[in-house]
Structures are given as C-alpha cells and as structure tokens.
Amino acid sequence: MPSSLHRLRLPHATGRLALIALACATLASCGGGDPATPAGPVATAQSLQGRGGNEGPFEIRTLSNRADLVSDGDALLEVQAPPGTLTSGVLKVTVNGRDVTGAFGRSSDDRVIGLVTGLANGDNVVEATVRGGPGARLVVTNAPRSGPVLSGPQITPFYCATPTPRPANGQVPASNGSGLAGQPDANCTIPSEFKLYYRTTAAAGNGPGQCSLGLPDPVWNSNGVTGVIPGAPTPPANPCWKPYDPARPPSDAAMATTDAGVTVPFVVRLERGTMNRGIYDIAVLFDPAKPWSAVAPQKAWNEKVYYSFGVSTGQPRRQARSTINWTGLEEQLRRGYLVVQNSMTDSSRNSNRVMMSETVMMMKEHIIDTYGRVKYTLGTGCSGGSINSNMNASIAPGLLDGVITTCTYPDSETTSMEVGDCTLLVEAYQKLRATPLWAGLPQSVVDAKKAAINGHPDPSGCHAWFNAFGSNGKAGVYVQRVVANAAGLVIPLGAPTNNCELPNSAVYDPARPLETAGLPRCNAWSWAESIWGKAPGGVAANDTRDNEGVQYGLKALLSGAITPEEFVAVNEAVGGSDRDSTPRAARSVADGAALQTAYRAGIVASGRQLAKTPIIDMRGWDDSNINVPPGQVAGVNPIPIHHQWYSFAVRERITREAGDAGNQALWRFASTGLTPPGTMFLDGLDAMDQWLTTLVADRRGKPIEGKVRDARPANTRDFCLIPGDATQTKVFDFAVCDADPFLRPAASPRQVAGGPRAEDVLKCRLKPLDRDDHGGIAFTEGQWTRLQDVFSTGVCDWSKRGIGQQFAESPLTFSAGPGGRALPEAPASRRK
Template structure:
C-alpha cells in the first residue's frame, strides 16, 4: 500500500508536466469577460428593521416586454449591478448577447461566432431580445423545436405523439438574467404569443439550486424547464422561471426576489392574474422559497421546497467546520487511530459517516500527506463532510479561489474578490482590507462537547480537539488552493487538501490555534436583509425530500426540522408546514402538487380561513417507502432528538443526523452565528459538562477559551431584537 501511495504523486506530477507541454485551447477564452464596468447608482430597498417590513416601490418598466425588445436591465429595488458579469446566453442556446458598449467591458460579441473573425462590440449586461420558441414531444419524449415552416404541417411531423403535445416557450432578459415562460398549446396557437386555451389558470414558479457566488448571468434552457415540469404543463399549468432564481448563480435573495416579482409581473401582463402561484425547487431552490416567502408578498402563494435548507447562511455555520475537522483528522491528530474509524468522526461532525464507503477523491489524501512530510495513508471510509462538501468551503469562503473555468481574463480575476461574501456586498460592510465581511464565527465553540458529556471521548481528546482545530484565516491572508487540471477543468486535481494552507495553526504544541470572531454588524445585516430564515412565514408549505443520508448526500434531513423549529419559535406553531420523506425510488412531488392545489383552492374559495384551517385534513407529516406506500403519518411521526421527544415511527425508519454545532451542544434550529460567551469557570458551575469532572483541566481550558465558551441557552449575539 505504501509503495502505491508513493507512486501516485509522482504519476500526477508527470501527467501535469505532459499536460502543460501540450497545446490547449480554452473553450471560454474567446468569450471571457475582459473588462470590468463600473456599477451605476440604483435604488436599494431599505432594510430597517427587516426587509419584509419595507414597502416595495411601484414598477417603473412598462410590461409586457415587446417581442424583439429587451426587458429591464437595472433591477427595481436591489441596488447597483454586480460586475464583472459573465454572459451565458450562448450556453442557454439563445445566441450571443446584444452589444452595449465599445469600450471592451464585459464579453466580446462576434460578427460570426462560429468563425470568431471580427469583434463587433462588447456586452457587459448580457441582454437578449424576447422571443418565442415552439416544440413538440416526440415518441421517445424528446422536445423537438419547430420552425415556422413546419407550423402548417405539424400533424405530419415524424415520430410525433398523437394527440400531438405542443409547447410554447418565451425567453428574454429581465434584470440581466434569462427568463422563461412555458405552457402547453394547441396546433391553432402555433406562432401566437398570448393565446392560452390549455392553461388552467394555475402558475408554477420553478426555482433551482446549486452553489453560487454571483458574477454570472446563468444558464437557462427552455427545453429543461419544460422537461422538468412536463407532467404539470401537460395538466395545464404554466411555468415561469429565471436564471436569477437558480442559486448556482447567486444567493443574493433580494435580487432573486426582485427578479421573480418582475418575471411574474411580465407573465400577468400577458396572460392575466393566475388563480395562484406555487413555488417548487430543490436545495437552493428550496431555501429561496422559504426566504422569498418570508421576505415578500405577492410572489408565491404556496411552497414545495425539495431537499431544502432554511437558508444559505445558516448552512455555512457548520459546513465551514467540515474542512477544519477533516484537516484535524488528516494532519493534526493523525496518530490517533480513533479518527480512522469513520463512525468516531461522527462524534464531532454530527452528519453521517460510513466505513467502506468509497471516496471519489481518496487518492488526494496520501498526496497531501506526502507533501506535508507525513507517512501517507488511504482513507477507508467516507463522510457527508467529504462526499457532500468537498471543495465548497474554499469556493464559498476564499476570496482568492474563484471559478475553475476561465470565464474571466487573468486581469479581471486578479482585481476581483471571488466568494459568497462578495455577493453580499449590497448588504454587508467591507473591512479595512476592502473585503466584504463574513458572518462565520467559531469563537467559544466547544467542538465535541456532546460526545464528552456522553463519555464517548476523553477529556484529553476534547482538549486536544479544541486546542488544535483552529479556524479559517482572515480573508486577506487566504490564497488559492493548489489545483492542476490535466484532464480538463471538469476534472481538477487538488494538490492541497481541506484548505490546510488557509486554516490557522500553531508551530508548537503548547500554543492554541486561533479562532475567528465575526463582525456583529455583518450578522445583524444578514438578519435584517432577509438572508436568514427567522420563521416569519404563513404560507402553505409541503417540504419534500428523498432520504439521502445513506448516500452521504449533502441534502440532510435535519434541515427540514431546523426550518420547522424556526417556524414554531416565530409563530408558536408550524401548522402550515408538512414534511414528507421518501426512499429514492418514489417521488412524492406529483402528490404534493395535488395536495397543494386543494389547499390553495380552499384558501381562494374561503379567504376568511387561516392557512392552518384551510389545510386538507389528510395532509400530514408522512414517510414513504420505495414503492410509495405510507410507512407512517401523523403529528408525532418525526419526533426525535431535534424536538427532545420520544422517537416517532418515521424517525425510526429514516434516521435524522445532526451537525458539528449541534455536537457542540448548539440548538437544532441552527440559527446562532455568534454565540454569547461565559467563562469556563461559570460553565463548570452551571453544569455545562454534565457528570464529567474537568476542574483539573480548568487552566488549560481557560487558555483555549480565553474569551469564554458558548452559552447556547441564549440567542445569537448578533440577532437584532426588533425583527
């Protein structure tokens, strides 16, 4: 095994040298952003005391957008545009963006894209004219685009289903993002924009997920929108969406809301008021519904979040711990054999871990260990921290990392800070180094405290963990990971691992690796700006997910219950939310649409009823098996550790795991960014360590936690008291 591990880094080095010696044509080089525009002033919605309480301004753009013309470029109320901004109209199969300058700002636009022979100008805002496309569904369920010449002969098209399934999609740009309106039509409506005899007057807003840091317009293909919601469209629903509502491209929930509002307004100006609008979307597309539903009115009437989290910021609290812990297990406590047993890692990480579960990037561990002067070893297991979040910490948090694909020229890359926090520049202040402040903090966090209290780790191990775990370095000290791409940019090889170069450490065992204290003003702004889900939401919610813990997938169960606890904390109940979980072979989304339809129509017909009163009696918390059979349903089926009750039948069938901050005795609602501190002596006196006697280690603990330890009985130190 050792011989193999020694050969691997040598082979990688040879491959890298061969790769660097070969000619390489970058597929993005001819359409990179080459110049950065200056943002013009634009109205930004006030956020005091909370963005949900701020009145939105009257619309200034005259909707509908005329065919052949462009939608608004400036947002209505989400502040100045972000630059640089990479155009993705070509990726969306709608051609090049319109030229809007000759100063070299943005991406080049060519006279003939295929030949790339003459640049006729540049596009900094990526605008495209509104246009229509028509499709039919082939026998093998492929969407085939129809040309105008085929309209008259549509019934004679080869492979067409009978009766023929026809669809219209409109696309264009609103707030610089690509919007789509899709619905089923009849043959008589081919070529028409607003005829809609098939539409059932019900509207779906499709949200989408992914990890994004801004700076991109986003890809949106009409065929994907139609295919994703094909059963609903065939039932008569209309579907609207925007690349601005896919979190792969931005987690700025104010621009996401502003964009969704305008896309819906454009739809209404063409087709009239729908009976209702229901949101659907997974992962980031789920949390976007929670936040837009909380922060605004008039966009969504009901939510079907899938694989959701309450919000992105809360997720960073524990996911940015992942690399700290992996770094600790791999490098800082390498000699402790306990951490080579993957079930033991769960004591600190909380999220699921599995022995003998293969790692796609397992070979990187011995490479990194060799480079650190250590005896290399292959991991014999895996965790959600690795399988779900590898690479995301540096992408989200490190301003020097940026995109692996070369969307931007080297000059632009050098002058831009590339992380999630920069996408929050409209909301958070900049520090003395010009970097946008971060809300992430681990000052006073006692990693592994729950395991210590349960006597699953020793006091010595607890002290060692908290002494050496460290934190992320200040942003201005961070540097990009060491990455090579011998197999192309879709298969990068990380020579550095777990962000080890960007994590605080010490040169001597007697020292303590520094922790990070976040700026209170950033946390306060996050709450006020609606980037945190605080539970102020009174819309129907059917929270749907597959059980993915056994796959070590990042979409973990506990997130749904975190949202529920926040709803309960804010409103005294969570009767407007039901949680459905199924095995992967069964998708309950169709049933969710049917139940949501009954719920929303009851509210429409009987407006005096509350959301809870209008909820169908049969609509309850449920867990399904792989065939769609109900395992259990009812009020208590999901009870468990998260609400300190005896485990319900669904919780027994589908285990709910925690995370690193819960393992540090933090709350399950997961909304404490910066804990309030008390001294170690006070913590001992108040029973924080249970039956474990740590008095003999008081001086050492005081050295590690010089400013105190987290008192999770109290609220977030950064949460404003007037929201």
C-alpha cells in the same frame, strides 16, 4: 412605516379581468383586498392596497406590481372611472403628458384596464381625467429590464453571454452561449425570442422507440477557466419535444388535457429573454392560431405559475442560461401551468438571495403584464432550489403563494455554518491523524468519534461538505483540497482556480493581497456586497462566518463518545478562517453589521415569515453514502449533504416564532434516496393545488397565517414511509417514524456543540468557561488551562438569542445602501 407586506386578494368579481391581479405577491402589491390588519408588527391592509388618502371612486392602480417597484417599461393599470366614461370619449389617460387612452378598454365587469408601455426609467406621472369631472394622478417608478429594482447596485465586472460561446481573451473570460440570436447590450439585455414546440406521442425513456426529455436546444456553456470551447452540444437524437410548424401540423403530436378539463394539442410556446441580467425561459400551452394578451389569455393556461429554482450554489460573474430544463416539466405543462425559470433565480448562478427574490418579483410582473392574471405562484426545488424557495418566503413573503421542496435547506446563510464547521473539522482531523491521540486506534473507532463530534451517522457527511462546497467561500485564487479516502486524508487536487469563473489573473489572489486588492472577490458575501456592505478597510464584504466560543464535540464528550483529551485537542486544532477562507489558528468572527442585516432582511429564514406560506417538504435520506437504507446502494451518492435535520430546523423556527408549524407538511421516505417514490411528487402537486385554490378564494378579514392553516387539506397530513416496508404504507405516528434509524434526524456539529436544532444562531453570545457546564467531566489542570487558552473570550451561551438575532422586517429595499430599509407604504393615486 410597515415592516412586512402580505399577499393581496381582490374583491370577488365575475369577469376574467376582475381577477387579473388576484394573488399578486407581497412586492407585487395590487389594489383591492380584504380589510384585515395582519397580526404582529406588519403593514395594514389599507397601506398595502395602495389607496392612501384617496377614498373616492376615481383612482389609478397598478395591477402587476407596486407602483414604485415597476420594471421593464410597462405596467398593467386600472382606472376606476365612472361608468360610460371610456365609451363616451370623455376619459383621457396620459403618461408624462403622452396620451395612452387607446391602450385602455372596459372589461365585462365594467373595469377600465390597460397595459401602458414606454415608461421612462425613474418616475412617470400617470394622469386620468374626465372632461369636466374628476381626475387622478399616480407616480409610477420604473426600473430597467436589466435591473436592479431594490437590491442595490449590481456587481461589476459581469460578462454577458453571446449567441455562441467565445474563447477567453486575456483577462476577459470565455462567454457562455445565450440560446438567443441577438447581441447583448451593455447591461446584458438581449432581445426576447419566441419558439413553438410540440410533445410527441412517444414515451420518455432510454428504451427502443422512447424519446429524451433533454433540451431540443441544449445549453452551450464554455469552460470559462482555460478558455477552451468544447464542441457545440447536439440535441437528443429522438427528442420528446420537437419544433412545431403551424403550417405543417405533425402527425405525432400528443394531446394535453389541463386540470380545468380543456383538451388541446400539446403545443407550447417558449419565450426566452433576459431579466435582471439573467436568462429566462417561459413555457406554456399555446395555440398559434389564436391571440393572447394580458386581458384575454388563452383558455389552455390554468392561470397558475410553476417556478423552478436551480440546485447547488455559486456566484460566477458570467451570464448563462439556467440549469433547469423546461422540457422535464411535461406534467406541469400538460396540466396547464406556465413554467418559468431564470438563471438569476438558479442558485448555482446567483447566491445573492435578495437579488434572487427581486428577480422573481420582476418575472411575476412580466408574466402578469404579458400573459394575464395569476391565480397563484408555486415555487419548487431541491437543495439550492429549496434554499431559493424558502428564502423567497422569508425575504419577500407572498411572492410565492406555496412551496414544494425536496432535499430541503432553510437558507444559504445558516447552511453555510455546517459547511464551514465540517471544513474546519476535516482539517482538524487531518492534523490529529499524525498524533499519538488517534494514530494507534482502529479506523472504525476513529470514525465513530468523528461521527459523534459531527452529529452525523458517519464521517461521510462532513467529507462530502468539504469536497463539494468547502472552497465555495474562497475569495480569490485557490487550489482545491479534497478528502481523498474514507479515512479522511486531505490532498490538493487540480490547478489553481477561482469561484468567479474568470481568468485567475483577473481576480483577487490571497498570495498577492496588495497587488490584487482591487480585483474582483469571488465568494458569496462579495457577490452580494450591495446587501452586506464592505468591512472596515473597504475591500472585502462584511460576512456572517463565526465560530467564536463554539465547543465542538461537547455533547460527544458528555455522552462518553470522546475523551476529555480528544475534546481539548479537537477544539485546539479546529481554529477558524479569515475573510479569504484561509484557515487560521484563531476562531472566525462575524461582522456585526452583517449579522443584523441577515436577520432583518429575512436572509436567515424567518419562522414568522415562513408561517405565511403553505409548504410541503418531501424529505428523503441523504445522511450517509456508507450506511444506507433498504433499496439504496452504498456509495451511489458521493455527496451526502442533504441531512434530514434541516427539515426539522425549518419546523422548529416556524413553531418558535408563529406558535405552530401548521403550514408545513413533512413527508418522509428513505428507500429512494432524495427522489420522492412513486407518485409522491404528483400527489404533492395535487394537494398543494387544492391547498392554494382554497387559500386564494378566502376573502375573510383574517391574518394570512390563519388562512393558510384553515385552507390546509387533510391529504397533506405529516407521514413517513418505513424503509423496507414492501407495502410502503403511510405511517402517521412520528414516534414510529423516528424509531427507524433511516428516518430519525441526526444533528450538525453546531448542535453537538450545544446549539439549537433551528440552527439559526450565526454568532452566539458568550459566557465564561465553567467546569460546572461539563457534567462533572474530570479535566486535568493542563487540559483546563489549554481550554481556557482556546476560549479566552468565553464559550457559547445557547440559552440566549444570538448576536444581532431579531425578527425579520422583510421585505427591505437596498436602493439607499447596504443594510436595507423597510419599504414605505405602497404609492397611491391622488386626486387632481
């Protein structure tokens, strides 16, 4: 049974149809490919090709996905049949006994390809026969458009969007506007719609005569908490994108020239629909006077997919449109990319990363079935969007052929460690404010001590984590607590709320645990209950939060930044949290089952899996909103949480597990905050296009990791831009880059406690507390006794792998239950 899957490459062919499935992703396993066996404990190429025991010339293949992972009732199939069988009328293809021969046609390179529709949910028997000759049989397993395919049972309750928002009614929450005219069915599936828009010739901007890149049909979402419905949003007064009427071509339509040199009117077709209960938008250059099918796409499409992932993180139980606007991707559209987003791949709407990756798989299949072959798929995003980009590459390597990220995090599970540590430390500092320990010290001195413990330039980073995401793990009703000033004062703010976006009366309430035990829980682990499983007792989900044995401020103690008494007092005060994220004196302890799942499934981003994907990481400055580099204004960014060390954590993981990080380009800058300066992002898009174009053309029998490195162009070399340098000249010497205080990566609270920069140990192994591990620091007997009380079970032994830490076996399927199992070999057709 294979433990991982690779991209598949079809053999060279001259016709367009011969390339339909080129660069199909890991889970979208196509026929064909090179005969190499990838290095390491992974599947053989033969198993990925889906040939099985049928080595003859007559077989059936799925081209847009593995035959056992098909969704939405259709599948693009190829029948490898003897020449002339189709035109002579001797070939017959049936699905469950239904004749579908008419769906097939012969391509210019003599391949028989057809889009078969009307598949039933579950197993479908496809048979191809030649009168008086051979026959083949393939079982195609279809899942509904609403999902799931492999992520296990979907969470309930979940409330569908409606054509216009509806107010809350008792325990039923307000609905969001879907942007679609049709009503949802019981599974939140809404009929798809197609609209035409054109790009005007006006320049985008806020000046006179300039146009707005805002959506011409704005997202109309309700408040969801109070049930108040705001006024319907209005389109921009002067939108850059306007509805296109083919019968009345406008005079102000711009032209677009693609990266293939095709010049067309800048008209796009927007497809909006639902997939896996998410609402998606697909936009691509389109000529309404010409047909388009999967076997004959229009030439303005460059056959590349640009997948945008949304920012932030959340797990609301209400269907909504994505927060990503296709209208802002005009350069990608102009170049000929098909751009796509889905609210279930928007991190703010879905924090179940397996379901997120599953949704990408389903969207790619839909694109191939509807639009045609895909040369490559590029994933991109900032913050939560970078999490989804990287986690796709780890959970389902090959779904994305390349990744461009800004404000990068490796994954959500290990990023939550810094969120949790900062939340606990801010509360601990609040306790220490009133003690004699810090009461008489100047605030600047106290801030320096906090920064040393946090690993950040100053306390603003942990304050930002506390305010922005410190309550994201709350399982039920809560009152938000925020840091109210620079000194770290914590106060309650606002009315009771919850993270489900449901009425408070409809969710679990920690104040009434028995009475509300059966109501929905609202943290990320409960949202992904199908992945993690339930903890003993059968109510809350297993989760990975743990700080047992973590010696906060250890390196600050050893450096002299804090005193032994401060070290002891902080570790006494920090405590942990329970499953509801309620602070407690005892440290947090993770569930063993969740730890194993996190690593096996690639939910903790795996360096070995990431090594298979080209990555360009554009890393800006966001470590503080107090001390900022030249070009920035202090205080402009209120949530400095995208710390630079995260990019280096990705690099350390890849290097440790793959031997080198030759697949990761790191471009650093500081003066423009998180936004790449000048043409950097477009330069990255050009460079990645060159990288992936070379990669997908490589048909050698070589492991994908080597191909990725061989294909890397010279213009992706690591560099930095020194803040304050008026010329913004690229610097390729990392020693010079690291000497700049605004380019040098800082650390996290867990790294200050002795943990690795890779930040991938969710739960450390423990060893006895030992004076010799504290650099000769002279603790009093009283202080040492107090430390022994805090660490009665031991302290972290960072020289060892974490509890449950192992190589990823992804992709996994959770159809049979939490924890997951490795996918079997892809189904293959058999001779009749």
